Amino acid sequence: MPTLCRDCDAVLIQPGAELSGACPQCGGRRLISHAELGTLAIAHIDCDAFFASVEKRDRPELRDRPVIVGGGTRGVVAACCYVARLSGVRSAMPMFKALKLCPDATVIRPDLSKYGAVAREIRDMMQRLTPLVQPLSIDEAALDLAGTEALHGAPPAAVLSRFARDVETNVGVTVSIGLAANRLRAKLAAERDKPRGFAILGADTAAVLAPEPLGTLPGIGPALVRKLAGLGMTRIGQLAALDPRTARQRLGDDGPSLVARARGEDNRRVNPVRETKSISAETTFAHDITDPVLLGRALWPLCEKLGRRLRAEQFAAAALVLKLKTARFETHTHAVRLTAPTQLPETIFEAAKPIVHQAAGPAFRLIGIGAARLVPANLADHGDLMDQESPRRAARQQAMDTIRAKFGADIIRRGTVE
Structure with missing residues (x-):
């Protein structure tokens, strides 16, 4: 079973089993094993609590304190650190509610020009890995590293591990990475191990996702969750089990695409040219x-x-x-x-x-x-x-x-x- 050490980027092979304990090369314990680790090449990179992380980088005294980035008691939370999230604070929450949940939080007005500069620095680092970088927001992007192994002298998993460490060392914020065979699976993987995460979803995606709530899937919001619950479906596996005809009958024209999403199917390519709509x-x-x-x-x-x-x-x-x-x-x-x-x-x-x-x-x-x-x-x-x-x-x-x-x-x- 191939195993990646996230502390030294070594890809290790342990015949017949996962490597456990410490890395034999560096002694590191941040190990990740997956049968497809050496072959997957689509990545989703997501900065962890980006706005709040940038503010903590610039104000080290706030490192262990709850930080909320937002404006005024009538505004909303633009971002919050993981310490604040322990109190129940979430992005887009009204500020008055966030401050009730976490009254000792340090509130900082957003500085979009500063966040944009940091995002561009990270984006430049991504583009040194591959020209196929598709920005998805200020703090996340999809990458296609297929065919780059000869260039970097390492498989995409090891290259991404090194990238995450370089961002943390040189930029001062952390990222979480998902690695998979398509964009949807990569995004789902990136959400599984935050912060400072690295997760892989391979051919076993449908089985891994089956017991999880339907709201885990991108694009399935609260209203659709309620509609599906009314049809007796609350888990991803229940939706994935529908055949296309039944899905269309029960869910309308969008039914088959919802079923495909529940199975982890996605044929979108990583497109470096992203249309800005507004x-x-x-x-x-x-x-x-x-x-x-x-x-x-x-x-x-x-x-x-x-x-x-x-x-x-x-x-x-x-x-x-x-x-x-x-x-x-x-x-x-x-x-x-x-x-x-x-x-x-x-x-x-x-x-x-x-x-x-x-x-x-x-x-x-x-x-x-x-x-x-x-x-x-x-x-x-x-x-x-x-x-x-x-x-x-x-x-x-x-x-x-x-x-x-x-x-x-x-x-x-x-x-x-x-």
């Missing part, structure tokens, strides 16, 4: 707002943030969506199509501000602005005979971006737009 920014108010002037003041920094994210991602917005959530948690969305694509906060603000004034009336607890239709950045802000101001604005924005890149984001600020 870019947005939003904020939750400390107190409900009805005044349209105050709503406009809250909208302006979000337009700046959206423009900054568009420029960073090399996109432009051809349409916008304004989001307003009332004090009764009713969400109102308003779409507007732009006359020309833009990356500029002033242009975004000018298009969205009239909608804010039209929508004003109820008390709002949240406002957001997003780019609903993305186009390449080179189509942005060219202007024409009727619009000679956009190119000037774009030149000013480029100059500001250059100054900020050199001297820091706070070196130059815009006044509030009314």
Whole structure:
């Protein structure tokens, strides 16, 4: 049985049995054995409690303390460390509830620019392993390492083990890794041994998953779990046992794909070119707002943030969506199509501000602005005979971006737009 030592990356062969105890080469005890360890090549890499881990890296005094990354008592938890999770805190939980569960937590406002820089550093390290890296979010990615054994002088399992240790040593955060024959199995494996985990799902996936709750599968949320429970299915194995015809009869057109997922089947390739569908920014108010002037003041920094994210991602917005959530948690969305694509906060603000004034009336607890239709950045802000101001604005924005890149984001600020 092939065994990987995660402390020295040695792949050891113990005829007829798993290697137990300590690694004979380094004495390490982080051993993982699997019959397919030397042949699997699809990996899912997930940073452990990423935002909170970055903050703990930068503030070592918080290492053993509960940390919540989020904003205000009316906001939600963006991330939390594993110490906070012991108290029941979870991502996307309302902050007031998280602080009731863990009142001694240190709360830190999110610093997305810092997290983005760390994510890019880790992504660069991934791309040294293989060009087939598909980002899935800021803190996770799928990799295909098939055919890289000659390049690295080691099978993918050993290469990934070394990568995890390099990230921990050089970047200061930890990752969990899943290794399998397809993307779905790799993602499921990565979730099985967090934090600092390394798990493998091979041909035995269906048997391993069979006793687990249906909510374990990606894409099966609480509503679908309740529907399946009403049909007498609560475990993955019960869903996997359905034949395609029965699945379609009982679950509709999505039935056969749900059954395939329960069996660990997935034919998606790792695609390095991932489509970005939307870019947005939003904020939750400390107190409900009805005044349209105050709503406009809250909208302006979000337009700046959206423009900054568009420029960073090399996109432009051809349409916008304004989001307003009332004090009764009713969400109102308003779409507007732009006359020309833009990356500029002033242009975004000018298009969205009239909608804010039209929508004003109820008390709002949240406002957001997003780019609903993305186009390449080179189509942005060219202007024409009727619009000679956009190119000037774009030149000013480029100059500001250059100054900020050199001297820091706070070196130059815009006044509030009314």
